[in-house]
Amino acid sequence: MQISPSILSADFANLQSELDAIGNADWAHVDVMDAHFVPNLTLGLPVVESLIEVSPVPIDCHLMIEDPDRWAPPYAEAGAKSVTFHIEAAQDPVTLARALRSAGARASMALKPGTPWEPYEELLPELDMVLVMTVEPGFGGQAFMADMMPKVRAVRESVRRYGGEIWIQVDGESPPPRSSSAPTPVPTFSWRDRPSTTPRTPLPTSTACAPWSRATVAAETEGARDAAAMAYWSARAPGSV
Numbered sequence: 001m002q003i004s005p006s007i008l009s010a011d012f013a014n015l016q017s018e019l020d021a022i023g024n025a026d027w028a029h030v031d032v033m034d035a036h037f038v039p040n041l042t043l044g045l046p047v048v049e050s051l052i053e054v055s056p057v058p059i060d061c062h063l064m065i066e067d068p069d070r071w072a073p074p075y076a077e078a079g080a081k082s083v084t085f086h087i088e089a090a091q092d093p094v095t096l097a098r099a100l101r102s103a104g105a106r107a108s109m110a111l112k113p114g115t116p117w118e119p120y121e122e123l124l125p126e127l128d129m130v131l132v133m134t135v136e137p138g139f140g141g142q143a144f145m146a147d148m149m150p151k152v153r154a155v156r157e158s159v160r161r162y163g164g165e166i167w168i169q170v171d172g173e174s175p176p177p178r179s180s181s182a183p184t185p186v187p188t189f190s191w192r193d194r195p196s197t198t199p200r201t202p203l204p205t206s207t208a209c210a211p212w213s214r215a216t217v218a219a220e221t222e223g224a225r226d227a228a229a230m231a232y233w234s235a236r237a238p239g240s241v
């Protein structure tokens, strides 16, 4: 299980200190929005390059942009260790995924809530991660779409059939409002389909992620640390895990 707190909930005036504050997370999830693929605008390559320079954890770039075939590889070349493009925007996902990998990044493909998984199953050998959106991309603070969990399960089954070490990321949920007294629980999860073979440091707790109100967690399907994640999802989407 891994945590990748989303920068969308960080203080944009203090990004370096915000990154330092999540130094015990596994990744920093950076939402790049271009006001075309999604109606919102966040930040682009120059800011990501600066974040890569100062971040204590690797950058997990979620590109909600048009023409990722052209614009995504530079994020990998800049040093983002995971780069996610949207299949709805990609012209040639195979060539794009290969370009990301050859630039040193994990190649990841995202699906909007309305996009089915099955037509893209054959892309698995080209991918290191599949991101299943559980909100419409574009904004934080939306309600978690529990009806996306069957898609997560379908991706997991495809990954098992394929047999590769491919992670599944689930992104998007509206957490309870930030409280001055209590940290917000980790709300957004990523799933890794296989147990990790190497020992990991303990998962950051929600307290550790308190500076940012959102986080992405990757869960192994076995192991003590999964218990909390499974309980979390069982409560929100009964029968999904």
Ligand SMILES: O=C(CO)[C@@H](O)[C@H](O)COP(=O)(O)O
Pocket: 006, 007, 008, 009, 029, 031, 062, 135, 136, 137, 138, 139, 140, 141, 142, 171, 172, 173, 174, 175, 187, 188, 214, 215
């Ligand atoms: O990609 C996105 C939104 O488009 C996410 O990464 C958001 O950051 C999730 O925020 P919450 O839904 O958890 O508030």
